[in-house]
Amino acid sequence: MKKGSVSGRLNAARKGVELTTAIIGVGNLGSVLARHLVAGDERVVLAAKDESHAEALAEQLAPLARAASVEYAIATADVVVFAVWLDTVKELIAQDASFLENKVVVDPTNPFGFDENGQVFRTLPEGQSSGSVVASLLPAGAHYVKAFGTLSAEMLARNANRTPRRAALFYATDDDEAAATVERLIRAAGFEPFKVGGVDTAVRFEMPGGDLHQHRLNGEVLDLDQARAAIHPKEVPA
Numbered sequence: 001m002k003k004g005s006v007s008g009r010l011n012a013a014r015k016g017v018e019l020t021t022a023i024i025g026v027g028n029l030g031s032v033l034a035r036h037l038v039a040g041d042e043r044v045v046l047a048a049k050d051e052s053h054a055e056a057l058a059e060q061l062a063p064l065a066r067a068a069s070v071e072y073a074i075a076t077a078d079v080v081v082f083a084v085w086l087d088t089v090k091e092l093i094a095q096d097a098s099f100l101e102n103k104v105v106v107d108p109t110n111p112f113g114f115d116e117n118g119q120v121f122r123t124l125p126e127g128q129s130s131g132s133v134v135a136s137l138l139p140a141g142a143h144y145v146k147a148f149g150t151l152s153a154e155m156l157a158r159n160a161n162r163t164p165r166r167a168a169l170f171y172a173t174d175d176d177e178a179a180a181t182v183e184r185l186i187r188a189a190g191f192e193p194f195k196v197g198g199v200d201t202a203v204r205f206e207m208p209g210g211d212l213h214q215h216r217l218n219g220e221v222l223d224l225d226q227a228r229a230a231i232h233p234k235e236v237p238a
């Protein structure tokens with residue numbers, strides 16, 4: 001079955017069928033994600049602004065990891081994770097839109113920056129999610145999903161394959177293929193996937209402000225039962 005066909009690509013979301021995930025950005029978040037995916041037997045292609053950063057990490061994670069230019073990584077992968085800041089995602093989509101057709105695009109961005117005093121500020125208007133911005137910029141054939149941005153990189157690193165109960169990771173998408181693919185990747189990374197809803201729910205688990213982001217959960221990393229309770233707080237008995 002061809003990977004490019006709809007059924008072929010849905011099939012590729014299943015464990016056991018080879019899938020290549022491009023991770024663009026190998027900083028705090030991208031490097032943790034690359035390590036987790038490789039530990040879960042996933043193939044990754046890594047890219048960064050400075051190619052030597054991607055090469056250094058790929059060397060550590062070989063043979064399931066290799067390094068490439070941003071353009072080549074996007075063009076040759078089935079899935080693209082933009083582990084870069086929101087403004088960079090916007091630039092890269094503008095540059096490489098045609099390569100994103102038919103790809104699953106995973107967006108972990110949070111709309112914040114730091115002011116001159118090191119204080120966090122929101123880079124988008126209240127109520128607007130970076131998920132809605134990124135999704136709106138993608139070509140029509142891309143499969144968008146918001147995921148992997150709800151925990152700090154440090155907590156993502158520490159909570160993979162947690163026992164006795166795996167930690168849950170929230171995701172949001174309007175797209176079945178993106179959902180199936182990101183569920184595979186979340187499991188491979190050592191977590192349990194939990195769909196909050198469509199892209200319009202992404203604002204709930206972005207920082208700053210999202211009630212399902214780790215920052216608003218007092219730093220807690222939830223398991224599946226706690227995640228279910230957190231998305232429907234009114235249904236939980238007092």
Ligand SMILES: NC(=O)c1ccc[n+]([C@@H]2O[C@H](COP(=O)([O-])OP(=O)(O)OC[C@H]3O[C@@H](n4cnc5c(N)ncnc54)[C@H](OP(=O)(O)O)[C@@H]3O)[C@@H](O)[C@H]2O)c1
Nearest residue numbers: 025026027028029048049050083084085109110149152153
């Ligand atoms: N850090 C966290 O705890 C965390 C948690 C959840 C979500 N996130 C989100 O993840 C994203 C990345 O955060 P981070 O903390 O990992 O950032 P970071 O440590 O600053 O890393 C950014 C990465 O982006 C790369 N990059 C910058 N411009 C690029 C370009 N034009 N083309 C390709 N790559 C480029 C950098 O390349 P070089 O290596 O060459 O500099 C670097 O590898 C942000 O949107 C953030 O909101 C972060």
